[in-house]
Amino acid sequence: MNPDDHTEGQVTGAAEGTAPTAAVTDRVVRPREPAPDPIPEDMTFPQLLRGLAATHGDDRIALQEKRYGIWQPTTWAGYQQRVRDLAHGLADLGVRAGDVVAVLGDNRPEWLISELAAQSLGAAVVGIYPTSVGEEIVHILTHAQVRIVVAEDQEQVDKLLRLQDQLDTVETIIFYDPRGLEDYDVEHLLEFTDVEARGRAYEAEHPGWLDEQVAAGRTSDIAVICTTSGTTARPKLAMLSHANLLSMGRSLMAIDPIDPNSRYVSFLPFAWIGEQMLTVACGLQAGFTVSFPEEANTVKGDLREIGPDVMFSPPRIWEDMLSSVQVRVGEAGWLKRAGFAWGYRIGERVADRRVRGESPGVGGRVLGLLAEFGALRPVREQLGLTRVKHCYTGGAPLGPDVFRFFHAIGVNLKQIYGQTEICGIAVAHRDDDVRFNTVGTPIPATEARIADDGEILLRSPAVFQGYYRNEEATKEAVDADGWLHTGDAGYLDEDDHLVVIDRAKDVLEAVDGTRFSPAFIENKVKFSPYVEEAVVFGGEDRPAITAMITIDMQTVGAWAEREHLSYTTYTDLAQKSAVYQLIAEEVHGANQDLPESIRIRRFLLLHKQLDPDDEEITRTRKVRRGVINERYGELIEALHGDDDGVTVTSTITYQDGSTAERVIELAIWSMDDFTPTPGRRRFAWSGR
Numbered sequence: 001m002n003p004d005d006h007t008e009g010q011v012t013g014a015a016e017g018t019a020p021t022a023a024v025t026d027r028v029v030r031p032r033e034p035a036p037d038p039i040p041e042d043m044t045f046p047q048l049l050r051g052l053a054a055t056h057g058d059d060r061i062a063l064q065e066k067r068y069g070i071w072q073p074t075t076w077a078g079y080q081q082r083v084r085d086l087a088h089g090l091a092d093l094g095v096r097a098g099d100v101v102a103v104l105g106d107n108r109p110e111w112l113i114s115e116l117a118a119q120s121l122g123a124a125v126v127g128i129y130p131t132s133v134g135e136e137i138v139h140i141l142t143h144a145q146v147r148i149v150v151a152e153d154q155e156q157v158d159k160l161l162r163l164q165d166q167l168d169t170v171e172t173i174i175f176y177d178p179r180g181l182e183d184y185d186v187e188h189l190l191e192f193t194d195v196e197a198r199g200r201a202y203e204a205e206h207p208g209w210l211d212e213q214v215a216a217g218r219t220s221d222i223a224v225i226c227t228t229s230g231t232t233a234r235p236k237l238a239m240l241s242h243a244n245l246l247s248m249g250r251s252l253m254a255i256d257p258i259d260p261n262s263r264y265v266s267f268l269p270f271a272w273i274g275e276q277m278l279t280v281a282c283g284l285q286a287g288f289t290v291s292f293p294e295e296a297n298t299v300k301g302d303l304r305e306i307g308p309d310v311m312f313s314p315p316r317i318w319e320d321m322l323s324s325v326q327v328r329v330g331e332a333g334w335l336k337r338a339g340f341a342w343g344y345r346i347g348e349r350v351a352d353r354r355v356r357g358e359s360p361g362v363g364g365r366v367l368g369l370l371a372e373f374g375a376l377r378p379v380r381e382q383l384g385l386t387r388v389k390h391c392y393t394g395g396a397p398l399g400p401d402v403f404r405f406f407h408a409i410g411v412n413l414k415q416i417y418g419q420t421e422i423c424g425i426a427v428a429h430r431d432d433d434v435r436f437n438t439v440g441t442p443i444p445a446t447e448a449r450i451a452d453d454g455e456i457l458l459r460s461p462a463v464f465q466g467y468y469r470n471e472e473a474t475k476e477a478v479d480a481d482g483w484l485h486t487g488d489a490g491y492l493d494e495d496d497h498l499v500v501i502d503r504a505k506d507v508l509e510a511v512d513g514t515r516f517s518p519a520f521i522e523n524k525v526k527f528s529p530y531v532e533e534a535v536v537f538g539g540e541d542r543p544a545i546t547a548m549i550t551i552d553m554q555t556v557g558a559w560a561e562r563e564h565l566s567y568t569t570y571t572d573l574a575q576k577s578a579v580y581q582l583i584a585e586e587v588h589g590a591n592q593d594l595p596e597s598i599r600i601r602r603f604l605l606l607h608k609q610l611d612p613d614d615e616e617i618t619r620t621r622k623v624r625r626g627v628i629n630e631r632y633g634e635l636i637e638a639l640h641g642d643d644d645g646v647t648v649t650s651t652i653t654y655q656d657g658s659t660a661e662r663v664i665e666l667a668i669w670s671m672d673d674f675t676p677t678p679g680r681r682r683f684a685w686s687g688r
Helices: 045-056 076-092 109-120 134-143 154-162 192-205 209-216 242-255 273-286 296-306 315-331 334-354 361-383 400-408 471-477 518-526 553-562 570-574 577-591 625-631 633-639
Strands: 061-067 070-075 100-104 124-128 148-151 172-175 189-191 222-227 237-241 263-265 289-292 310-313 390-393 413-417 447-450 455-459 484-492 498-503 531-539 542-551 600-605 645-653 659-670
Touching: 045 076, 045 109, 045 209, 045 273, 061 076, 061 109, 070 076, 076 109, 076 192, 076 209, 100 109, 100 134, 100 154, 109 124, 109 148, 109 209, 109 273, 124 134, 148 154, 154 172, 172 192, 189 192, 222 242, 222 273, 237 242, 242 273, 263 273, 263 296, 263 310, 273 310, 296 361, 310 315, 315 334, 315 361, 315 400, 315 553, 334 361, 334 400, 400 413, 400 518, 447 484, 471 484, 498 518, 518 531, 518 542, 518 577, 542 570, 542 577, 542 633, 553 570, 553 577, 577 600, 577 659, 600 633, 625 633, 633 645, 633 659
Parallel strands: 061 289, 100 124, 100 148, 124 222, 148 172, 172 189, 263 289, 310 390, 390 413, 542 600
Antiparallel strands: 061 070, 222 237, 447 455, 455 484, 484 498, 531 542, 600 659, 645 659
C-alpha cells in the first residue's frame, strides 16, 4: 500500500516534534460517549431535505447568497423546489441511478442544488476544485465516467471546452453563471435555469415519478465521491455513502451540538470533504442556514457580518488570520501593542486552565474579563469569530503555537483528525480536554488503535465504501476486520489522546537517533507571519536539518515598505539580504523550542511560491514531498553542502504565451553563523 494516498489527515508533531522511542501497545481505544443510533435504511440527503421543506416551508431560510452587497435568501420550500426542478431536468438528460455527475466551481447555492438533485435520482456527485486545471480535470471526469458536468461560469466552461478532445465521456455542460457566455454557440452547453425549465416540463409529463425515486433511495447508496489529495500520485476517488456521512455528522454533533439557529458560512470548496462534513452531513440533519459569500475576496467581511457559530477550516485559514493579527498589531502604536500583549498573556493563562477543565478562579475571571473587553474581543470581531462556539481545524498540519494563540484570544478551536476515507473526522478534542500537541480522542462510534509498526488504524460506520473502479487499492486501505489503514504514524498517550507524528513515510531520524516529524518543524517556522511555506529536509545520510522557505508576499511586502526597502517582483524581494535577515530571526525563534539535534542549520528562500498548478502542493496545501525532492534536488544538495549560494534556471511564461529563461542566484544562510538582534522578540504582540 502507498501510505501517501491517504492524505486528508491532519498531522502534528509530538510534544517536542519527536516520535516516542518506547514500544506502542496494540490496544483499542473507544470513545467515551455512547454511539448514536444507527442510521435508518431509508435516510438519504434528499429525504432529509424533503422533511425539512415539509416542516419549515417558507418560514425559515435554508440558503442565502450575497449578491451585489445584499443577502438573497432561499427558504427550505424554495430549496426543495429548485432541487426537484433540476432533478427532473437531469433525468430528461438521461441521468439515472448509479451515474456520476460532476460539479466544478466555487461555492454557490447551485452547487448544493446540483448535488441534491443528482442524489434524488440515485446518482452520486463528484466535486472538482475550482482551481483545478488540465490533467487533473481530465483524470477525474474520465475515471469517474462522467457524462454531465455542472460548471460555475465562463472560466470553468472554457477549461472544459479546451479539454473536450480528451473528455470522451462528457456529453453535456451545464453552467449557472451566464456572464460572458451569452454568445457561446456550443450544442452541448446548457444554462442552469434552462435545465430547471426542462425539468418542470418533464415533471408535468411524469407526475409522481421523482417522489418514487427519492423514496427508493437507501442510506447505503453512494452519495458523494471525494478525491484524495494525492501527494505522490493521481488522486483516487473515494466513494462515501449517505450512511457514512450521516453517521459522522451524528457523532460530531453528539459531542458538539448544533441546532437550527446556528450560523454557518460556506466558503471552502465542496470538493473537499471538510466542507461536505459541515454543510451537508451536519447541515441537513440540524437544519441550519448556510450562507455563501459574494466573492472570494469578500469572505473576511462576510464572516464578520454573519458571525458564524460553527466553522471548520484547514490550517491555512487559521494561519492567514494569525498573520493578519500579527501585522495589525505590529503596525499599531506602542500603547496598543502593550495593551494587546498584556491581554494576550492573561488570555493565555486563562485558556491553559480552561482547556484542562479547570476553573481560572475569581482573580483569573476578573482579569479575564478585563482582557476580554480591553484587548481580545476586538481582535475576534475583526476576524469574524465573536459568536463562534465550535470551530475545528483539519486537513493538514497546524502547529501548537497557532493553536495556542486562538485559545488565548478566546476562540474554541479544536483539532480533528481524519481523512476522506472516513468522512473527514474520526478523532476530536472535547471542550474540557484540549491539548495542543494531540488531536483528541475518538468520536462516538469510532475505534482507534496503533499497529505494531506505529501506523494509526481507525474503524467506524463512516469508513468509506471503497475507491471508485479501484478494488486493489480498496483492499489495501481497509482490512478484513474493517480497520482503515491511514498511513500516518502516531501513538496513544496515557489518557488515550492520539498524537499524530507525520505521514509514516515522512518520519525522519536525526543524527543522534531522534525520530522527528518534518511537518512539526515546518509549523514552528510557519507560525511567523512572514513565512508562507517551509519544507524541511534531513535525516538518513544528511546529518544537518535544512529548510527551503517561501515568504508571504503580502506581509513581507508590507514590512519592506515600512523599512523603505524597494523591490520589483517576488523573486527580487525574496533575495534581498534584509529579507534573509528577517526570516533568519524567525527561524532562530523557531529553533529555540526544538531539541538541539533537529534545529534548522541552513535555509534558503525560494525564488517562487509553491503552487498546486505546478503539483508542488495539493489543493489543500499539503506539500508533495516527492515532487519537491525531484524538482529541487539540486537546491537540496546545496543546502546540505558548504556553499553559501546556488544557481537555478527559471522558466517564465508571459501572458502572450511566450517564455524566457532566467538565471537566478539563491543565497543560503547558515544559522550557525547567525547572530540574532539583541532584544528582538519573535512575535508581534510580544512587543517587537
